[in-house]
Amino acid sequence: xxxxxxxxxxxxxxxxxEERILTEPSVYEELLIDEEELIDQYVTGELSAVEREQxxxxxxxxxxxxxxxxxxxxxQKYVNxxxxxxxxxxxxxxxxxxxxxxxASLGLLAAILxxxxxxxxxxxxxxxxxxxxxxxxTSQVMTVTLQPGSPExxxxxxxxxxxxPRGVEVKLELQLAKPTFSYYKSELFRxxxxxxxxxxxxxxxxxxxxxxPFTVTxxxxxxxxxxxxxxxxxxxxxxxxxxxxxxxxx
Amino acid sequence: xxxxxxxxQEAFDALLDWLDSDREQAGIKYxxxxxxxxxxxxxxxxxxxxDLADETINRVTxxxxxIQKEFDGDPALYFYGVAKWVYTExxxxxxxxxxxxxxxxxxxxxxxRCLERCVARLSEExxxxxxxxxxxxxxxxxxxxxxxxxxxxxxxNALRIRVFRIRTGLKVCIEKCIQDSL
Numbered sequence: 343x344x345x346x347x348x349x350x351x352x353x354x355x356x357x358x359x360e361e362r363i364l365t366e367p368s369v370y371e372e373l374l375i376d377e378e379e380l381i382d383q384y385v386t387g388e389l390s391a392v393e394r395e396q397x398x399x400x401x402x403x404x405x406x407x408x409x410x411x412x413x414x415x416x417x418q419k420y421v422n423x424x425x426x427x428x429x430x431x432x433x434x435x436x437x438x439x440x441x442x443x444x445x446a447s448l449g450l451l452a453a454i455l456x457x458x459x460x461x462x463x464x465x466x467x468x469x470x471x472x473x474x475x476x477x478x479x480t481s482q483v484m485t486v487t488l489q490p491g492s493p494e495x496x497x498x499x500x501x502x503x504x505x506x507p508r509g510v511e512v513k514l515e516l517q518l519a520k521p522t523f524s525y526y527k528s529e530l531f532r533x534x535x536x537x538x539x540x541x542x543x544x545x546x547x548x549x550x551x552x553x554x555p556f557t558v559t560x561x562x563x564x565x566x567x568x569x570x571x572x573x574x575x576x577x578x579x580x581x582x583x584x585x586x587x588x589x590x591x592x
Numbered sequence: 593x594x595x596x597x598x599x600x601q602e603a604f605d606a607l608l609d610w611l612d613s614d615r616e617q618a619g620i621k622y623x624x625x626x627x628x629x630x631x632x633x634x635x636x637x638x639x640x641x642x643d644l645a646d647e648t649i650n651r652v653t654x655x656x657x658x659i660q661k662e663f664d665g666d667p668a669l670y671f672y673g674v675a676k677w678v679y680t681e682x683x684x685x686x687x688x689x690x691x692x693x694x695x696x697x698x699x700x701x702x703x704x705r706c707l708e709r710c711v712a713r714l715s716e717e718x719x720x721x722x723x724x725x726x727x728x729x730x731x732x733x734x735x736x737x738x739x740x741x742x743x744x745x746x747x748x749n750a751l752r753i754r755v756f757r758i759r760t761g762l763k764v765c766i767e768k769c770i771q772d773s774l
Contacts, residue, residue, distance in 0.1 A: 346635055360635060364628050364668045373631065375756045379733060388732055404634045404641045413763055416707050421726035 343376045348393060349400030377407065381414040387538035391529065394539065422559070484560070487515040487553065488570070490584035501588040506560030515553035516572050516586050521545050523574030523581075528556040531569045537562055541575060563590045607653045610660050611667055625649070625671050632675055633682075644682055648675045706769035710762050718758050725755050 345351040346359050362369045383389050384397050402408055484506050491501075506512050516528065527541040538558055545552045554572060569587050573580040611625075612618035626645050633641035651674050652659065663670055711719060724740055731739070741751040 349635070349637060356635065360632050361669070361672060363631055363635075364625070364672045365666055367624070370624070370628055370631070375752050378756060378759060379752070382726075383733055386726075386733065400637060401634075403637060403639050404630060406630065406642070407634070410763075412703070413759075413766070416703055417722075417759070417762075418726060419704065420707050420711065421723055424723060 343373055344380065347373075347377060347380055347401050348396040350396060377410065378414070381407075381411050382418075384411070385414045385418045387530070387536055390536055394536070482509075483511050483513050483557075485513045485515060486588070487517060487548075488586040488588055489517050490519075490572075490586055492569070492585045492587055501586075502591050503563070503588050505565060505590055505592050506563060508560060510560040512558050512560055512563060514556045514558065514570060514586070514588075515546075515548065516556060516570060516584075518545060518552045518554055518572075518583075521552045525575040526554045526583075527573045527575050527580055528554060529571045529573075530556070530558055530562070531571065532566060565590050565592050603653050603656065606656045606660075607649075610656050621667075622649075625668055628668070629671060629675055632672070633679065636679055638679070638682055644675075644678055648678045651678065702770060702773055703766065706766045706773070707762070709769055710765035713765065714758065714762075721755065722758055722762075 343359075346356065351359065359369075363373060380389075380397065380401065384394065389397060402411060486503050488501055503512075514528075524544070525541065526543045526545065527539065528543060529539045530537045540556055543554055543556065546555055556570060567587065567589050569585055571585055572583045574583055608615060608618035608622065611621040626649060629645035629648050630641045633644045638644050648671060652671055659670060711722070714722070721740075721744075724743075725736065737748060737751055741748045744751065746754075
């Protein structure tokens with residue numbers, strides 16, 4: 343069904359399938375469910391670059407499907423604004439209420455502070471190593487400035503980004519040598535799997551430099567290596583500009 | 593077929609009679625055939641799939657009295673045969689594809705408000721299901737659905753159908769909300 347929807351099914355199978363759509367109600371219903379799932383995968387950036395192209399050029403051909411895509415995007419926006427944080431257990435500190443336990447807890451507190459100190463120092467070292475990354479976190483948005491380069495060209499000095507806390511958005515600022523397009527398209531990958539695409543992005547001035555802003559949710563990132571592919575949006579086709587690599591560390 | 597031929601009530605009634613003797617069932621079958629014809633034309637890359645589906649229906653309707661006498665079988669198959677002819681003709685006269693009009697911000701805002709209203713009308717259970725179906729970040733749709741089906745103790749297919757029905761209901765509700773607001 344997916345191949346039929348994306349227009350990649352061969353002619354013989356397509357003809358057989360068309361007949362089944364017309365005559366078998368269950369096949370048609372299954373197709374409608376598959377359509378919605380495909381739309382969701384497009385909206386959440388789960389489709390590969392090839393599938394996205396097929397989705398845009400073939401699947402989105404009818405007004406009804408375009409309307410369904412709009413609904414999918416709307417739903418995604420709604421869910422993003424309504425997903426609740428897990429509640430913090432209210433009895434977390436009840437063990438502090440007796441004198442003996444209080445002493446034990448002081449020891450525990452010292453151990454936690456020690457561990458936190460080590461983590462802080464390691465984080466400081468990591469930040470120094472990630473010399474080419476500028477990272478700034480406000481209450482809701484973590485801004486990370488990235489320079490172009492692939493893992494091959496950056497080697498062990500890959501740009502590092504601290505794991506964002508839950509609920510924080512990560513604004514990746516992709517540094518640009520010269521602004522040649524009106525709009526840009528960014529695609530985030532992890533291990534060659536596309537996670538998110540944004541198009542029609544306008545550049546922003548940052549001091550004397552230009553950056554392409556690309557915002558992703560913190561939940562989308564976990565420790566590991568990522569790559570952002572930046573393209574300029576031309577008339578008809580997109581033009582590849584550069585890759586930006588970074589590593590998310592705890 | 594005469595291109596100026598338009599669907600008369602009499603011809604349409606004859607079509608419905610052919611589809612089913614029960615008028616309500618005939619109406620349902622008509623809608624089903626139209627939706628499937630749209631999928632057929634969309635599957636073949638026709639940008640105006642809706643128009644071509646209507647053209648197919650009009651052609652069948654214009655000759656339904658003759659068809660009834662000569663054709664014995666599932667009407668859907670007859671529509672399929674006509675649709676293939678309509679498609680062949682479409683290829684001969686194919687025109688450049690047009691882009692859909694962008695949605696203005698006021699309309700987008702209205703759609704979102706309507707969605708919020710419609711979600712609020714869902715049962716607690718359906719609302720939670722919808723949020724969970726989309727909510728867990730960093731997972732693929734398949735991973736999310738598998739975990740959710742396990743949590744609910746239902747099969748993956750049962751979950752897919754349930755989510756589909758909730759969404760279909762939401763779409764109908766949003767359409768109505770938008771119409772009421774305009």
